[in-house]
Amino acid sequence: MRRYEMMVILDPSLDERTVQPSLDQFLAVVRNDGGSVEKVDVWGRRRLSYDIEKKSEGIYAVVDLTAEPATVKELDRQLNLNEGILRTKVIRPELH
Amino acid sequence: MAKPAVRKPKKKVCLFCHDKISYVDYKDTALLRKFISDRGKIRARRVTGNCTQHQRDVATAIKNAREMALLPYTSTAR
Numbered sequence: 001m002r003r004y005e006m007m008v009i010l011d012p013s014l015d016e017r018t019v020q021p022s023l024d025q026f027l028a029v030v031r032n033d034g035g036s037v038e039k040v041d042v043w044g045r046r047r048l049s050y051d052i053e054k055k056s057e058g059i060y061a062v063v064d065l066t067a068e069p070a071t072v073k074e075l076d077r078q079l080n081l082n083e084g085i086l087r088t089k090v091i092r093p094e095l096h
Numbered sequence: 097m098a099k100p101a102v103r104k105p106k107k108k109v110c111l112f113c114h115d116k117i118s119y120v121d122y123k124d125t126a127l128l129r130k131f132i133s134d135r136g137k138i139r140a141r142r143v144t145g146n147c148t149q150h151q152r153d154v155a156t157a158i159k160n161a162r163e164m165a166l167l168p169y170t171s172t173a174r
Contacts, residue, residue: 049162049168049171058165087164089160
């Protein structure tokens with residue numbers, strides 16, 4: 001088990017209130033594989049420094065979780081398949 | 097003959113060593129903005145005065161922040 005921090009940029013056309021439940025749906029993968037989600041922090045709408053997929057804004061969310069490496073890889077894969085997600089980044093904070 | 101004025105630059109201390117910050121967070125854009133120029137380029141160590149290790153950490157943090165569109169790759173100010 002390792003600690004991870006995952007940042008997700010979601011499509012700005014989504015409703016901010018639906019972000020939390022839809023993220024929870026994705027994070028079910030972590031819980032089913034014996035991992036745990038410590039914190040889901042939705043930053044809300046924020047201007048992007050440059051356009052991503054022709055969009056100048058994004059909804060940011062940061063998730064702290066503990067899981068097996070394979071689980072996180074699967075989570076990342078599933079997030080990237082989703083149209084409503086512009087970008088993801090997984091980081092292991094203790095490595096730095 | 098006038099001697100060329102010898103300027104003794106003040107020795108800068110690494111901000112992170114001084115504040116005892118061990119982890120440079122890529123999410124802290126307010127802090128990272130101090131280390132980029134108005135063009136968006138990473139400032140050199142001789143400008144920032146950071147130590148080797150922390151300059152490296154700052155550079156990686158900035159690059160991570162750029163990937164997540166928190167900081168610009170380039171900004172065409174002027």
